[in-house]
Amino acid sequence: MSIEIKAPSFPESVADGTIATWHKQPGEVCKRDDLIVDIETDKVVMEVVAPADGSLSEIIVAEGGTVLSNEVIARFTGAAEAAPVVNETQAADTDQMEVSGPAVRKLLHENNLDANQVTGTGKGGRLLKEDVLNYLKNPTPLTSAPILVVAASSPVVKETVAPSTGPQHRTSRRVPMTRLRSTIAKRLVSAQNEAAMLTTYNEVDMSPIMALRNQYKVQFEKAHNGTRLGFMSFFVKASAEALKRYPAVNASLDGNDMVYHGYQDVSVAVSTDRGLVVPVLRDVEAMTLADIEKGIVELATQAKEGKLTLEEMQGGTFTITNGGIFGSLFSTPILNPPQTAILGMHKIQDRPIAENGQVVIRPMMYLALSYDHRMIDGKEAVQFLVTIKELLQDPARILLEI
Template sequence: MATEIKAPTFPESVAEGSVAAWHKKPGDRVERDELIVEIETDKVVLEVLAPEAGTLSEVTAEEGDTVQSEQVLGRIGEGKAAGGKEKDDNKNEKKTDAKADQKATAKSDAKADKPASGGKQHQVKAPTFPESIQEGTVATWHKQVGEAVKRDDVLADIETDKVVLEVVAPADGALAEIKAEEGSQVESEAVLATFTEGAGGDAAAPAEADASGGDEGVDEKVGDKILAPAARKMVAEHDLDVSKIEGTGKGGRILKEDVQRAVQAGTAKKAAAPSTAPKQAASAAPPAFEGERPEKRVPMSRLRKTIAKRLVEAQQTAAMLTTYNEVDMGAVMSLRAQYKDTFLKAHDTKLGFMGFFVKAASEALKRFPDVNASIDGSDIVYHGYQDIGVAVSTDRGLVVPVLRDTDSMKIADVEKGIVDFGKRARDGKLGIDEMQGGTFTITNGGIFGSLMSTPIINPPQTAILGMHKIQDRPMAVNGKVEIRPMMYLALSYDHRMIDGKDAVQFLVTIKELLEDPARLLLDV
């Protein structure tokens, strides 16, 4: 009975896709969970794996065809070879070994005739940029012409004014030509380079060439172990030591199930390599300046240009004013000290201060809708939700990912979201959609030691809250002088939209909620 190969279930925002590449031809043997075809949508490339082991008997959607969600792409027969005869396990292994030997001989002959042979050529294109991004800059080429690469290895980074986008290899092979050098400006889907499948093998070590150049449907011998294709893929994904895995297949063949058991047991991990961090750090150090009055001129990054443009634009177009207040952080600090260990065990994340500020700001925004509004030309847009952006500092500059619907989020959700944003922002992994929108912004200069500052509004928003350093100061409390942990708060607002009275009362509301956190629970 034939097994249908179906396209994946597409997300709601993806209507259809196109068949990008078939990795098998009718008559080819396939293993369960082996990559068989790729579906390219307008956002991502989706991999379709073989649902069962057998032989690809029919292809119903050719390369380039447009397909719908869960459409039948082809069919797999029950273990029939290209000649149509049934094969038992012993025959399969013998034929597999013979096939591998034939391929090895053919590769040797091919290398003797053509040292740098390559297969199908691809155009390496820039990603499709969102409507808000017109162009990008080729920041870095991670691979050079002729250098052997694996499928999905990062070839280049494209820097836009919001995020860094990665361009990956379409297959195993090598770059044949680079058409857009580092620093050049490129538009959406511009051709960056040409790529040749299977090329670049001579640049690799012989053992590496043998391991990577084989057909994914053929068993591979590593040392005295034989790996099935699906097992080989899992070993590579988890970076395991094959010698530590016991095979249960015919002749000690390592199957996918054997690798899964080794992963769960944690018995096949590779020994940690000696650390080379100090050497790497030394090699990455910038060259020493020479002379008595050294200078260094470098071009401004695209992100830095965008930050500069938006900040100047905000000051030139908005009637910006800042009001200040101070908050006694004693209650929040006491609550945090009391429950931080319990919170960590319950939610697997640390309890910080930002969660309290985000929840307090969400409540205050509900009470003062003008502060939660934005200006669009001559119109005022009132938002019935609270999407709060949290400013994150990275090596490339300041980015502001947005927490959506913060009014319905728990403090644990806020803290997890901020930790995730911070990590991915520093790694350059934030998506463009995660930094768009937002009805209000919070920035925390206190983590760098700032005692007081004037934050600049993030257009088209009309207000931004600035947090600062917590510092012990003498305060008059019930007629007595006490040392209290105090923080200055700053609210910059657009006076075109927000009156001074509303701005001051908004900031006082945040102060009151933080000084008595029970108000956040009681909604008073």
């Protein structure tokens, strides 16, 4: 039974996708719901799983290829007709000159070989299966020019290797930019080019928040089934309260229209191996500190595992990014269009400040609010940031909403 493997149905906002990784190769046996391939779109990575027990018989679109919604990307053979896995050595005997990316990679992996150890004899220095098999029979050190390995199911990677006789081993690699990384780059450049972006700064004394957290963190964790009390929930709650008071900061621009939102959906920036993503916490004005902490942990986990859905990444009205977790002391965040403002948190650092005529040491954090001056006046932006500062330095005001 032959089955067509198709790309998922993409939402209207997603035009196409890119084959990121084939987890199964032709002839490889797999079980129902085993992960076969990852498809990367502008916003999320979608997973395609095996429709039944059987084996992947043919890959139609290689890694790096662009696919449309519901396009056939591979063929699958059901268990009744599943062909046994072909021994790579036997396959090489019958067709040694065939350039097979998956076969080459499998041989290299099974024998713990690096591609640069083997001399390629194919056109343009390409690595063939017989090259790997011949090397296994008679290993010899590489003395020829650098190799260009072209695999049928992977993006082209050029690697330049310096002679091994020198004191240093200098290498460089050229790899295609991922679709997600490319989209992030375009959006950031667009935000800087199209918005009248301005940034205002302030600093907040974190002593009250830290004292409150230290006093209640154990009780909080017990009362909320292991959920830990962090700093982010205080910033999200303070932002929600400030957004109520300054609706322009919670608005967005749609052409010549200004859209004011009657709710607070806060996007929280999360760093992943694939790039920066901003999943959304919905209706934060109605959430407790515990709800916010749970929501952030869940979204961050999904982001790092590549399991965020498009719905979880769309529709935010305001963004918070925390460069402080990486040690950033001061930075200027870039807007997340079509939102009109973004709050940047930074590292908490002990600094001397003047208090009641005395110099004292306090744990201070710099805050940065970047905003679109087309929508938000400087007065509103400054007052918004001052409101967040005041709420954080007197946490009771967050609960009392004053």
